[in-house]
Amino acid sequence: MMRSKLTFVAGVVAGSVMTAGLLTVGAAGLEALRVPQAATATKPAGIKYSTQVVFENERVRVKDVTFPVGVPDTGMHTHEFAHVGVILTEGQLLFTEKDGKKETASFTSGSVGFRAANATHMVSNPGTRPMRVIEVELK
Secondary structure (H helix, E strand, O other): OHHHHHHHHHHHHHHHHHHHHHHHHHHHHHHHHHOOOOOOOOOOOOOOOEEEEEEEOOOEEEEEEEEOOOOOOOOOEEEOOEEEEEEOOOEEEEEEEOOOOEEEEEEOOOOEEEEOOOEEEEEEOOOOOOEEEEEEEEO
8 A cells, every 4th residue: 555655756756847848948949939039239331120921811911020130221111900019039129211211110029019000101220129020900
């Protein structure tokens, strides 16, 4: 009887340790999605921002957008759809509207913003660190 209780307790402890390990790895894996890889302090001339569609269906398009330090601008463009931006990295972006109005915005990691459909602007990164944004377009 004592041996079976000991085996049971050992099994519970081992299972708990494995579960805790999986949860820790899972959390680290999720955190890895939030934190971009380290960027170099200087960027070569002519570097551009990057956009990657990471999910799309008939209702939404989700893009992972990175604005490296020193990117002069994205070029004037119009967003066909309303969109929500989720900021993954702290930093600054300079928005220039089609009428020439400029606005520098500072962001903290985890902040969220919204822009209506047909917003026209260009974006540059005047800050000291790369900016990474998840953009969710609402079709």
